[in-house]
Amino acid sequence: METFLRWAAELGVSDSIDSSRSRDSCLGDSLSVADFPLAGGRGLGAVRELRKGELVLKVPRNALMNTESMVAKDEKLRNAINLHGSLSSTQILSVCLLYEMSKGKNSFWYPYLVHLPRDYDLLATFGEFEKKALQVEDAVWATEKAIAKSQSEWKEAGALMKELDLKPKFQSFQAWLWASATISSRTLHIPWDSAGCLCPVADLFNYDAPGDDSNTSEGPESVMQTSSPLAISTNNHECLDNAEEVVLVVETHSERLTDGGFDEDANAYCLYARRNYQLGDQVLLCYGTYTNLELLEHYGFMLEDNSNDKVFIPLETSVYSLASSWPKDSLYIHQDGKPSFALVSTLRLWLIPQSQRDKSVMRHVYAGSQISVKNEILVMKWISEKCGSVLRDLPTSVLEDTVILDNIHSIQDPELHLEQEEREAFGSEVQTFLNVNDLWDVIGFSGKDVEFSRKTNRMMCKWRLSVQWRLRYKRTLADCISYCNENLNHLSATTKWD
Numbered sequence: 167m168e169t170f171l172r173w174a175a176e177l178g179v180s181d182s183i184d185s186s187r188s189r190d191s192c193l194g195d196s197l198s199v200a201d202f203p204l205a206g207g208r209g210l211g212a213v214r215e216l217r218k219g220e221l222v223l224k225v226p227r228n229a230l231m232n233t234e235s236m237v238a239k240d241e242k243l244r245n246a247i248n249l250h251g252s253l254s255s256t257q258i259l260s261v262c263l264l265y266e267m268s269k270g271k272n273s274f275w276y277p278y279l280v281h282l283p284r285d286y287d288l289l290a291t292f293g294e295f296e297k298k299a300l301q302v303e304d305a306v307w308a309t310e311k312a313i314a315k316s317q318s319e320w321k322e323a324g325a326l327m328k329e330l331d332l333k334p335k336f337q338s339f340q341a342w343l344w345a346s347a348t349i350s351s352r353t354l355h356i357p358w359d360s361a362g363c364l365c366p367v368a369d370l371f372n373y374d375a376p377g378d379d380s381n382t383s384e385g386p387e388s389v390m391q392t393s394s395p396l397a398i399s400t401n402n403h404e405c406l407d408n409a410e411e412v413v414l415v416v417e418t419h420s421e422r423l424t425d426g427g428f429d430e431d432a433n434a435y436c437l438y439a440r441r442n443y444q445l446g447d448q449v450l451l452c453y454g455t456y457t458n459l460e461l462l463e464h465y466g467f468m469l470e471d472n473s474n475d476k477v478f479i480p481l482e483t484s485v486y487s488l489a490s491s492w493p494k495d496s497l498y499i500h501q502d503g504k505p506s507f508a509l510v511s512t513l514r515l516w517l518i519p520q521s522q523r524d525k526s527v528m529r530h531v532y533a534g535s536q537i538s539v540k541n542e543i544l545v546m547k548w549i550s551e552k553c554g555s556v557l558r559d560l561p562t563s564v565l566e567d568t569v570i571l572d573n574i575h576s577i578q579d580p581e582l583h584l585e586q587e588e589r590e591a592f593g594s595e596v597q598t599f600l601n602v603n604d605l606w607d608v609i610g611f612s613g614k615d616v617e618f619s620r621k622t623n624r625m626m627c628k629w630r631l632s633v634q635w636r637l638r639y640k641r642t643l644a645d646c647i648s649y650c651n652e653n654l655n656h657l658s659a660t661t662k663w664d
């Protein structure tokens with residue numbers, strides 16, 4: 167890491183206001199590399215108090231790794247790419263990255279490349295077992311789509327990789343998955359290439375979800391390359407009774423979701439503090455607004471506490487056609503269990519007989535007000551029953567998933583010795599994992615001095631992510647049922663007095 171930080175300093179990467187001073191490391195004045203086991207692992211910590219909006223890192227253009235900068239240093243690469251103009255800019259960047267990796271120590275970016283992760287947990291890298299462990303149809307489908315997309319992009323890029331005479335290991339699908347995951351999870355946005363750029367040192371910032379502070383942040387634009395689908399709103403639910411307020415929330419949320427960008431005048435990537443930090447705090451970057459499934463797809467992790475998470479429940483086609491005023495993806499349940507403004511409004515309308523959908527009813531619906539207590543009871547009952555039926559149809563319950571996560575933890579813990587009875591009590595999913603990986607003997611060893619293979623470790627990490635994701639999904643549905651039931655109690659009390 168020291169060699170890398172010295173190399174970066176030589177290129178002008180700096181976390182200091184006085185970037186003219188020559189230094190042994192590009193960090194140390196504002197930031198340092200540290201481990202944050204509970205929030206992204208390796209990341210950047212504050213070595214002093216940082217003020218919101220303050221410039222914390224500058225990476226000059228000559229350090230950025232993008233198609234243009236790689237091609238400029240290599241004529242063979244330039245000529246080959248010119249022959250394959252039909253590939254997307256992301257495919258070309260992936261090939262360039264693999265080509266640069268294949269140069270080993272001869273690559274200009276070698277000191278940076280050796281510190282890239284070896285493995286990723288993005289959906290496209292999931293095997294059959296981990297994919298199935300997601301359980302929820304939408305998530306399984308998103309995984310299949312991500313895998314199929316990677317495969318077809320890899321095949322399309324095959325001719326260019328052959329042209330470059332890459333060694334077979336750099337042409338393999340495994341290598342392609344690695345390169346495209348590196349690009350998906352680490353590139354920053356640049357105006358001149360839609361594939362973005364790899365930005366040494368700046369790609370060590372871990373993720374902070376845009377929260378309440380995002381709309382008042384004074385820092386410049388946010389930066390991560392992967393498109394950030396803007397949420398309709400993260401907290402519009404609180405505005406149920408005022409449709410105008412909802413519009414305001416949507417607008418302010420979409421205003422500022424970023425913490426830096428390429429500065430033409432400075433000819434450098436500039437990163438700013440998105441809030442105040444104390445000495446030792448992890449300094450984070452907002453890559454955009456993502457649900458947990460999107461975080462898994464583009465970055466290979468999820469957040470237990472993600473105010474941008476959304477749970478979609480199956481709705482009748484007639485509900486969607488009624489919801490023409492709201493996009494389909496606005497009909498969801500917030501992570502805290504509250505149904506979205508659009509979902510509640512649409513159901514209010516859907517659950518009232520067509521003959522009664524007059525102007526005054528429509529006005530109530532669009533203003534976010536309840537139509538009548540009777541209608542509101544139907545809405546809450548409907549949502550609660552739907553969530554219940556989704557939960558019942560899934561192969562495991564919240565409790566079973568909690569036990570499976572504990573089992574995964576025990577299997578991963580090198581210190582823990584599992585007694586025979588404990589092993590025999592494993593459920594069928596854990597047993598399948600142990601069978602597939604031939605691990606029954608290994609987990610019985612005291613102190614587990616036998617190490618798992620890299621493949622087993624990777625599979626276990628992805629499996630754990632799948633279980634965490636589906637458990638979070640189920641908890642949201644369970645919280646939604648509680649929310650509806652509370653409302654129902656309140657509404658029935660009201661009707662008693664009517």
Ligand SMILES: C[S@@+](CC[C@H](N)C(=O)[O-])C[C@H]1O[C@@H](n2cnc3c(N)ncnc32)[C@H](O)[C@@H]1O
Pocket residue numbers: 204205206207208209283351352369370371372373374464465466467468
């Ligand atoms: C741009 S890199 C950040 C630096 C990265 N931790 C490293 O060691 O190189 C993005 C990756 O960091 C991890 N990450 C970032 N933020 C995270 C968070 N809040 N929780 C868990 N993992 C996170 C994910 O693996 C993600 O794909």
